Amino acid sequence: MLAVMPTNSLEDVCRSYRWLGHEGALTEMVALHPGYRPGPEHVAWNKEHQTFPRTAYVVNEKALLRFIDEHYGNARRMVCMSLNPRSQVFRNERGYARGAREDEIEVSQNILFDFDGKEPATPQRTAAYRRFVQDASGYFQDHGLKPPAYAETGRGFHLLLAYPAISAREHPDLGERIATFAGQFRDDFHKELASLDVSLDRTHDLRRMVRVYGTAKGSVGINSKFYGHERVEDEALAVYLLALKLPEQSKPVRIGGDPLYGASLVSIYDRLPVVVESLIRRDEKLRDLWEGRNKPENTDTSGSGYDYSIVRRLIVLGVRDLDVLSTAIAVRPGSSYRENGKDEQYLRRTVAAALTG
Numbered sequence: 621m622l623a624v625m626p627t628n629s630l631e632d633v634c635r636s637y638r639w640l641g642h643e644g645a646l647t648e649m650v651a652l653h654p655g656y657r658p659g660p661e662h663v664a665w666n667k668e669h670q671t672f673p674r675t676a677y678v679v680n681e682k683a684l685l686r687f688i689d690e691h692y693g694n695a696r697r698m699v700c701m702s703l704n705p706r707s708q709v710f711r712n713e714r715g716y717a718r719g720a721r722e723d724e725i726e727v728s729q730n731i732l733f734d735f736d737g738k739e740p741a742t743p744q745r746t747a748a749y750r751r752f753v754q755d756a757s758g759y760f761q762d763h764g765l766k767p768p769a770y771a772e773t774g775r776g777f778h779l780l781l782a783y784p785a786i787s788a789r790e791h792p793d794l795g796e797r798i799a800t801f802a803g804q805f806r807d808d809f810h811k812e813l814a815s816l817d818v819s820l821d822r823t824h825d826l827r828r829m830v831r832v833y834g835t836a837k838g839s840v841g842i843n844s845k846f847y848g849h850e851r852v853e854d855e856a857l858a859v860y861l862l863a864l865k866l867p868e869q870s871k872p873v874r875i876g877g878d879p880l881y882g883a884s885l886v887s888i889y890d891r892l893p894v895v896v897e898s899l900i901r902r903d904e905k906l907r908d909l910w911e912g913r914n915k916p917e918n919t920d921t922s923g924s925g926y927d928y929s930i931v932r933r934l935i936v937l938g939v940r941d942l943d944v945l946s947t948a949i950a951v952r953p954g955s956s957y958r959e960n961g962k963d964e965q966y967l968r969r970t971v972a973a974a975l976t977g
Contacts, residue, residue, distance in 0.1 A: 630685075636846040637701065639769060641782060641853070643731060645705030647684065648720055651691035652698045660819050661967070661973070665974045675717045677709045677850055688832060696785040699959050702711030703730045717806055722902035725826040725894040728786050728794055729853070732767070732777040732830055733802060734821035739777055740842060745765055745826050749777045756809065765857050769848025771833055775817050778830070782851055788826055788902075794897040795902065797861045799824040825901070888950040888967070896948050899937050912954050923956040924970070931974035934974060943951040945971045 640647065646870070653671040663836060666672050674691055680682045684701070691697045707726045712718045737745065748770070756779075757767035758779035788794055799822070806820045813820060833846035900907050908914040909930045915921050920928070927949040934945060946967045949955050956962045 621809060623958045626915065629834035632846040633685070633688065633832055634681055636771070636833035636848065637681060638779070638850045639782070639846070640701070640703070640850045641851050642705040645707065646679055646709065646828070648702035648706050649676045649678055649684070649687050650674065650700050650719060651687070652700065654696075654698070675719055677706060677717060679820075692832075692835055699832045700837055701832050703830055704728050704730055704826055714972060717824060719782075720827050721904055722795075722825050722827050723904055725788050725902075728788055728798070728826050729783060731781040731783075731798055731857075731959075732828060733781075733803070733805065734773075734830075735776040735778070735816075735818045736821060737776040737816075737818045738923075741772070745816075746772060753777065754806075754814060759805065759808065763860065765860065766852060766854040771844060771848070773831070773844045773847045774837065774842030775959055781857055783861070784851045784853050787860055789938065791862065792902070792911070792939070794861070794865065795824055795826050795866050796866060796894045797897045799868055800864055801861060801909060808914075855871075865869075866889050888947045891943045892951050893947055895939060895944060896934065899934065899939070903933070903937060906930065908936065909933055922967075923954055923959055924962075927952070927955050927970050928974055929959070931971055933973060935951065942973070945974070950953070 623874060637647070651674040653673070656671040656673065656960070657665055657667060673695070676687055680685055688699050692699045702720070704725055704727060706720050706724075710720050710724060733750075741749065750770075753768075753770050760767050760781075768781045771778040771780065786794060791797075798924050802820060802822075804826055831844060833844045836843045900910050906916075909926055912926055915926065915929065919925065930952065931945050931947060934948060939945060948971060950957050950967060952958070
């Protein structure tokens with residue numbers, strides 16, 4: 621199996637898959653054809669040339685190698701695997717396996733820092749990358765964290781960190797926390813990264829895929845290499861992420877009180893709280909409501925109807941902070957508060973009705 625790949629590349633494939641720690645769960649796989657043309661206008665062309673992405677889920681190393689053999693070894697597609705595990709096989713309306721959406725990811729247990737260079741790495745650039753990683757490892761140790769695993773991608777390099785699984789439903793702002801953690805690293809090392817001529821990717825959604833280590837990307841043609849060994853989950857990293865202070869919102873403006881809340885006052889911020897931004901990206905139902913579409917038939921499709929449904933959905937997703945709920949419908953384009961001149965009493969009534977509904 622996989623005779624087209626050298627033995628050391630197969631070792632990278634298997635060792636990196638084990639490192640992800642997906643035991644007892646599923647790993648989402650996707651094979652990407654270099655000739656794929658995105659967009660509805662290219663459906664017929666992609667069908668004729670069989671260039672659509674191929675998605676599957678594997679539960680063990682044998683199935684992983686079979687997928688790679690079929691799509692990379694024979695068809696030379698680029699093969700990718702999910703950074704975090706999947707709880708089930710997700711299927712489209714025709715019953716075919718599809719990629720998981722952000723709101724369908726139940727746990728997060730790995731972080732990827734993806735450093736991308738503008739050109740394929742030369743031996744000199746690779747040596748510089750390794751020196752940087754050695755120096756940067758002290759950064760994590762200074763924060764009481766374990767040093768990351770290291771991989772080379774042919775154009776840049778990856779740092780990978782593992783931690784005990786964190787529930788994405790219990791912590792809906794987890795993606796924002798990971799992005800903030802990566803942003804701190806980027807800010808602290810901006811001079812060094814500039815001198816290396818690499819950029820740290822800003823994509824940190826929980827459904828993130830990564831090219832299978834030990835395989836090549838068509839445009840680079842160099843097999844990536846994985847230098848991590850046995851997986852060691854860093855409990856301190858999980859604690860650090862959950863305690864991380866997110867970028868502050870603007871100071872809230874108090875707009876009145878209400879007997880329902882006792883001495884509490886309803887507040888709104890002048891911008892959307894990060895937790896709501898994160899949930900809109902991750903939850904398709906909330907995103908539809910936010911954009912004013914796909915409410916069930918025979919329901920209130922007015923601006924206030926959508927406001928109420930948005931607050932209800934946020935509550936279902938674990939948001940119960942009165943200020944955050946009030947802000948969501950105060951700043952949403954198309955809300956009755958903004959479009960119809962509703963006042964703070966409208967915000968209080970809507971939030972109260974949703975909390976008690």
